[in-house]
Amino acid sequence: xxxxxxxxxxxxxxxxxxxxxxxxxxxxxxxxxxxxxxxxxxxxxxxxxxxxxxxxxxxxxxxxxxxxxxxxxxxxxxxxxxxxxxxxxxxxxxxxxxxxxxxxxxxxxxxxxxxxxx
Numbered sequence: 001x002x003x004x005x006x007x008x009x010x011x012x013x014x015x016x017x018x019x020x021x022x023x024x025x026x027x028x029x030x031x032x033x034x035x036x037x038x039x040x041x042x043x044x045x046x047x048x049x050x051x052x053x054x055x056x057x058x059x060x061x062x063x064x065x066x067x068x069x070x071x072x073x074x075x076x077x078x079x080x081x082x083x084x085x086x087x088x089x090x091x092x093x094x095x096x097x098x099x100x101x102x103x104x105x106x107x108x109x110x111x112x113x114x115x116x117x118x
Contacts, residue, residue, distance in 0.1 A: 022115050023112050025112045028111075030107040032106065036100055039109065040074055040100060051068040054070045054071070054096075056092055056093055056095060057091040072095075074097075075099050076102060077102075085097075085099050085110055095117045096113045096114065097112050098110070099112075
């Protein structure tokens with residue numbers, strides 16, 4: 001039986017697993033007919049449907065809690081160096097981030113979500 005294809009693979013992205021120990025990154029190819037603005041609108045709609053993507057950590061005296069009022073970043077990049085897109089999270093700001101990759105030849109979404117909300 002053939003194995004199902006993953007949304008992204010190490011071979012496709014070139015990611016080194018050591019760079020994403022606390023992250024859950026992913027990759028979604030987009031049809032080139034969609035504009036960057038349409039892709040951004042789709043990401044915003046996804047975030048509205050899944051408020052946990054707005055999650056951030058709020059430090060309380062007793063214990064930290066997750067509140068869903070953060071603003072995940074959505075950046076447009078023109079390269080596919082995925083390792084450079086995975087960075088430590090500022091837990092007080094957002095637990096997710098999105099990149100619209102527009103290389104001219106292809107369009108894709110690369111997302112990075114902290115394991116706490118993945």
